[in-house]
Amino acid sequence: MTVVEGTGLELDDIQIGALHERPSPYVGSYLLLRIDDAAAARALVRRLIPLVDSGRSESEPEHGAWITVAFTYSGLKALGVPQESLDSFAPEFRQGMAARAAELGDVGVSSPANWEAPLGTSEVHVAVAVLAPDAERLEAVAEKARRAQSELPGIELVWRQDCYQLPTGRTSFGFKDGIGQPAVEGSGRPSSHPSEAPLKAGEIVLGYRDETGELPPMPTPEVLGRNGTYVVFRKLHTRVAAYRQYLHAKAATREEEALLGAKMVGRWQSGAPLEVTPERDDAELGADPARNNDFSYAGDPRGFRCPAGAHARRANPRDALDDDGSVNVRLHRMIRRGTSYGPLLPDGVLEDDGADRGIIFVFAGAHLHRQFEFVKTQWLNDGIFIGAPAERDPLVGQGDGSGAFTIPRTPIRRRLQELPPFVVTRGGEYCFAPGLRALRWLSELDTAPTPAGKRTT
Numbered sequence: 001m002t003v004v005e006g007t008g009l010e011l012d013d014i015q016i017g018a019l020h021e022r023p024s025p026y027v028g029s030y031l032l033l034r035i036d037d038a039a040a041a042r043a044l045v046r047r048l049i050p051l052v053d054s055g056r057s058e059s060e061p062e063h064g065a066w067i068t069v070a071f072t073y074s075g076l077k078a079l080g081v082p083q084e085s086l087d088s089f090a091p092e093f094r095q096g097m098a099a100r101a102a103e104l105g106d107v108g109v110s111s112p113a114n115w116e117a118p119l120g121t122s123e124v125h126v127a128v129a130v131l132a133p134d135a136e137r138l139e140a141v142a143e144k145a146r147r148a149q150s151e152l153p154g155i156e157l158v159w160r161q162d163c164y165q166l167p168t169g170r171t172s173f174g175f176k177d178g179i180g181q182p183a184v185e186g187s188g189r190p191s192s193h194p195s196e197a198p199l200k201a202g203e204i205v206l207g208y209r210d211e212t213g214e215l216p217p218m219p220t221p222e223v224l225g226r227n228g229t230y231v232v233f234r235k236l237h238t239r240v241a242a243y244r245q246y247l248h249a250k251a252a253t254r255e256e257e258a259l260l261g262a263k264m265v266g267r268w269q270s271g272a273p274l275e276v277t278p279e280r281d282d283a284e285l286g287a288d289p290a291r292n293n294d295f296s297y298a299g300d301p302r303g304f305r306c307p308a309g310a311h312a313r314r315a316n317p318r319d320a321l322d323d324d325g326s327v328n329v330r331l332h333r334m335i336r337r338g339t340s341y342g343p344l345l346p347d348g349v350l351e352d353d354g355a356d357r358g359i360i361f362v363f364a365g366a367h368l369h370r371q372f373e374f375v376k377t378q379w380l381n382d383g384i385f386i387g388a389p390a391e392r393d394p395l396v397g398q399g400d401g402s403g404a405f406t407i408p409r410t411p412i413r414r415r416l417q418e419l420p421p422f423v424v425t426r427g428g429e430y431c432f433a434p435g436l437r438a439l440r441w442l443s444e445l446d447t448a449p450t451p452a453g454k455r456t457t
């Protein structure tokens with residue numbers, strides 16, 4: 001089926017989580033469901049549609065609270081989506097995240113064999129994310145979601161993860177996160193990085209032209225694919241005590257610990273970018289959305305201010321790779337919607353308390369492979385692109401303890417050796433978050449004609 005290009009983004013048809021930042025502070029839950037009965041699943045989708053929709057309306061009492069619904073490949077299959085349509089999804093989505101583990105670096109302790117059940121198995125069909133500004137509004141929406149699922153014997157809740165903004169407003173390693181985000185053309189939300197033009201909508205939402213000028217491959221039929229987006233969801237356990245111990249062992253003072261930590265991330269804990277303030281943190285700058293993402297790397301090619309191997313610089317090298325024009329950074333951008341889970345390790349504690357804490361990393365984009373997988377494999381897990389093939393991302397590179405991180409300095413650079421893994425993958429899934437029309441189509445699948453004109457049962 002040919003895709004007719006719209007004149008603008010059909011905002012009313014796109015699930016809110018893709019283009020709208022989550023509330024801050026927030027509380028939320030991720031729920032994973034298994035479909036044992038296709039008719040019950042279609043009934044579930046029918047019941048969830050008004051909840052997904054109501055998250056959009058500012059007049060609703062639970063304004064600020066919303067539900068995002070997404071499906072794995074196994075989920076779409078269990079819903080009764082015709083094979084011809086299933087075959088039209090991106091190959092990585094069809095394989096699922098667990099099958100991509102070796103490629104993604106999910107090996108050893110992070111390998112699917114060690115993931116939390118049932119993550120990475122064909123038992124995970126529907127992912128529901130509920131996010132709200134406070135517990136009361138979360139409960140109101142969660143209760144509706146629970147009611148949508150209860151009384152449907154063919155649907156099982158198989159996993160749940162609660163999340164919430166830590167009292168510090170930062171993630172478990174102590175850093176403010178979620179600052180570097182691209183703007184999307186037509187979304188009405190401005191760019192936080194003045195030198196980065198908004199991305200073409202097709203980079204994030206299916207059915208629109210992307211940065212290459214093309215319409216990205218879209219699942220068929222059009223009603224299913226259009227206004228959908230791929231979603232990557234990963235539970236990443238952070239080894240905060242190991243991280244603190246490492247910095248403690250390498251630094252002579254707390255100031256130096258903070259500096260080494262900032263060099264690894266590319267920002268200070270407040271969010272202030274090293275490029276702007278390389279010597280010390282600047283809390284006011286970190287908190288100022290008009291300034292905290294307004295920087296580039298072009299004036300710092302050797303990484304004296306922010307090392308080329310720092311996490312944020314790897315994940316988005318901005319103008320640092322423009323030299324030979326071989327890499328178009330705009331083709332590897334992504335929307336991130338991460339949240340924190342687990343208790344804070346109190347400030348100054350160096351011993352592991354055994355608690356599970358970390359982030360639920362959430363990606364939204366139209367291209368699983370050239371966006372999420374590319375950044376993870378080429379930029380975070382490898383160092384060839386920065387001329388340091390033996391180095392991985394010092395924070396999230398999931399090394400085996402033999403990793404190194406170079407901090408350019410004069411007169412001589414500093415090299416951190418034997419970096420232990422600070423992040424462990426506990427599981428994850430590749431999902432597809434359809435537009436609202438597509439959700440309706442899915443809920444009526446039993447009567448909807450298939451792309452081949454046949455009827456499904």
Ligand code: HEM
Binds near residue numbers: 237380
């Ligand atoms: C536990 C794992 C992770 C932690 C703790 C973490 C933490 C951070 C922090 C503190 C920042 C700087 C703040 C900001 O610019 O928003 C950042 C930026 C970023 N991270 Fe991560 N991150 C993690 C995993 C990942 C993964 C797996 C990816 C992608 C595959 C990723 C992609 C990005 C991107 C694209 C940016 C923005 C860079 C920019 O635009 O300047 N992160 N992350």
